[in-house]
Amino acid sequence: MAAGGPAGGAHSVCMVSDFFYPNMGGVESHVYQLSQCLIERGHKVLVVTHAYGHRKGIRYLTNGLKVYYLPLKVMYNQSTATTLFHSLPLLRYIFVRERVTIVHAHSSFSAMAHDALFHAKTMGLRTVFTDHSLFGFADVSSVLTNKLLTVSLCDTNHIICVSYTSKENTVLRAALDPRIVSVIPNAVDPTDFTPDPSRRDDGIITIVVVSRLVYRKGIDLLSGIIPELCQKYPELHFLVGGEGPKRIVLEEVRERYQLHDRVRLLGALEHQDVRNVLVQGHIFLNTSLTEAFCMAIVEAASCGLQVVSTRVGGIPEVLPENLIILCEPSVKSLCDGLEKAIAQLRSGTIPSPETVHNKVKTFYTWRNVAERTEKVYDRVADEVVLPMDERLGRLMSHCGPVTGYIFALFAVLNFLFLAFLRWMTPDSIIDVAIDATGPKGAWTKQYFWGKKGRVKELPSSKNAQMKRKEHNSH
Amino acid sequence: MEERLYRSASGAPIALRPRQHSASCRELAVRCPRLQLRSLSAVTSAVWLAAYGLFVLSENSMVLSAAIFITLIGLIIYLHFVKIDQESLLVIGSLGIQVTSSYASGKESTTFIEMGQVKDVVINEAIHMQKVIYYLCILLQDPGDPQGVSDIVPLFQSSKPRLDCLIEVYKSCQEILEQRKTAPQPSGIK
Numbered sequence: 136m137a138a139g140g141p142a143g144g145a146h147s148v149c150m151v152s153d154f155f156y157p158n159m160g161g162v163e164s165h166v167y168q169l170s171q172c173l174i175e176r177g178h179k180v181l182v183v184t185h186a187y188g189h190r191k192g193i194r195y196l197t198n199g200l201k202v203y204y205l206p207l208k209v210m211y212n213q214s215t216a217t218t219l220f221h222s223l224p225l226l227r228y229i230f231v232r233e234r235v236t237i238v239h240a241h242s243s244f245s246a247m248a249h250d251a252l253f254h255a256k257t258m259g260l261r262t263v264f265t266d267h268s269l270f271g272f273a274d275v276s277s278v279l280t281n282k283l284l285t286v287s288l289c290d291t292n293h294i295i296c297v298s299y300t301s302k303e304n305t306v307l308r309a310a311l312d313p314r315i316v317s318v319i320p321n322a323v324d325p326t327d328f329t330p331d332p333s334r335r336d337d338g339i340i341t342i343v344v345v346s347r348l349v350y351r352k353g354i355d356l357l358s359g360i361i362p363e364l365c366q367k368y369p370e371l372h373f374l375v376g377g378e379g380p381k382r383i384v385l386e387e388v389r390e391r392y393q394l395h396d397r398v399r400l401l402g403a404l405e406h407q408d409v410r411n412v413l414v415q416g417h418i419f420l421n422t423s424l425t426e427a428f429c430m431a432i433v434e435a436a437s438c439g440l441q442v443v444s445t446r447v448g449g450i451p452e453v454l455p456e457n458l459i460i461l462c463e464p465s466v467k468s469l470c471d472g473l474e475k476a477i478a479q480l481r482s483g484t485i486p487s488p489e490t491v492h493n494k495v496k497t498f499y500t501w502r503n504v505a506e507r508t509e510k511v512y513d514r515v516a517d518e519v520v521l522p523m524d525e526r527l528g529r530l531m532s533h534c535g536p537v538t539g540y541i542f543a544l545f546a547v548l549n550f551l552f553l554a555f556l557r558w559m560t561p562d563s564i565i566d567v568a569i570d571a572t573g574p575k576g577a578w579t580k581q582y583f584w585g586k587k588g589r590v591k592e593l594p595s596s597k598n599a600q601m602k603r604k605e606h607n608s609h
Numbered sequence: 610m611e612e613r614l615y616r617s618a619s620g621a622p623i624a625l626r627p628r629q630h631s632a633s634c635r636e637l638a639v640r641c642p643r644l645q646l647r648s649l650s651a652v653t654s655a656v657w658l659a660a661y662g663l664f665v666l667s668e669n670s671m672v673l674s675a676a677i678f679i680t681l682i683g684l685i686i687y688l689h690f691v692k693i694d695q696e697s698l699l700v701i702g703s704l705g706i707q708v709t710s711s712y713a714s715g716k717e718s719t720t721f722i723e724m725g726q727v728k729d730v731v732i733n734e735a736i737h738m739q740k741v742i743y744y745l746c747i748l749l750q751d752p753g754d755p756q757g758v759s760d761i762v763p764l765f766q767s768s769k770p771r772l773d774c775l776i777e778v779y780k781s782c783q784e785i786l787e788q789r790k791t792a793p794q795p796s797g798i799k
Contacts, residue, residue, distance in 0.1 A: 192734075206736060225736070225740075564771070
């Protein structure tokens, strides 16, 4: 527990995102790690996501992080469908029974996050939103998403972006006041990503690529780089981790140039295996075409690899110039960058993995992220939530004549629906949930770290509730 | 013994009646509200009014007699298979747990779980009909694995008492289960 507990009083935070474990990715680990560090700082944290296969109902993760897997239909790409209304009964029930004070939604791709923001504002709760991705402005889908984002964020209390580029992008897309947008970068767990030079073969040069094999990650560029460099440097090997629709492109390249012994495709990687792949390489290559904050390059640098990356989005902010070689997103520029890295490697002017690790270790830690997020919560807790009439005014004046009126109507309908639900099941007959975390948390460290005799004395009802629930009726 | 009044998860009043038969035998009965004359007459008149409307349109008197039969059969089915008046839990430390539900018609259905199969009685949370509720359940011992749970038997499924009532029941159950743990070998039949 942090000394003396949090300064601005403990918050009861509800993280809402469609993306959470067992799904794997940047948002998922961000939500998990941030929640863990906030619990450590004495806040009550719970996560709400949609059901993943048989994993539905309520589960407890490490340190009593309570996760609600709600049985909502998944539409596309693990994101739920949105009607703006159907999730209100369940979300309202959870917000009331857990006595949530701040709703923190994650990722603009997550329909559930937007729904939760909408309902939380109707219920008069404080709202925070974290944006994890960059968008364009030109194509039809971006225009639509940007419009929705404008509506969703125009009355949100505070917005967090992961890099300054991302902030700029979000402010422009959602037409926001930049003063309510904070930048809190992502973090990596440096103890998970330690260098191990003995694992790599110094007779050859290995270039590692770890990313999902999709268009956005620039796999087409990679397929151009591989044959060119393999021809030039006979001792060069590629190690590609990840899975996706573009895998076929890499397989074709490997087939055409007969590079089976030099290009290894490892397929999908578990998060704990990423480090074992990274330490086998000398150079890390990132070919992303768009990226708000690239976690992969921080992880690679933390493992002591020389990073070569495209200069897109928030990437130039992430690492200092002596740790990264930035290139334009083209095959030629990336090849030049890689050749420069190889030349440095041969001449031995690259700093040793240990020194790189020790340097990167101090840059991004989850505790720091949690501390800064806590400040946002403290600030938000002092703000007032817009009352209904002002909210409608904001929607109508801020979101354009047509969309504004439509969503103002939705907000009114949502309010009426909420009034109906309050009449059906008044707040007073909703049982207050027993806190697992936070100041009155039943899941405190004494349960596990105390003496064994003490564990037995505890009321077993608490322990019983911590048992993983398997049964769920609906 | 005295009844204590609680509320169900939907707000309806329910009554818990604990009965102590002996030190290691205890009965806990949860009584749901009886069928209200008001709701019964509301449903009946709704069906009959609808039938009368159809009759006016189609001018076929079959509709009216069908409506009478439907209400009668529906009522019988409802009282016999749906409406539960009382759910009780009989815990006998040396023997097992008996779960009884009495229907409004007087029909009773009983399940008995041997003590050897009972691993524990716990309070759990579930998502149920747009609600997140607490419920009491019996964890069944997995015969193959001493740590594992093979199945979960939810209790008081019809009355769905709120947490304060569940904690009361839970404590009584645990008292008896604790006795079993301190004296695992019963010394024969008395």
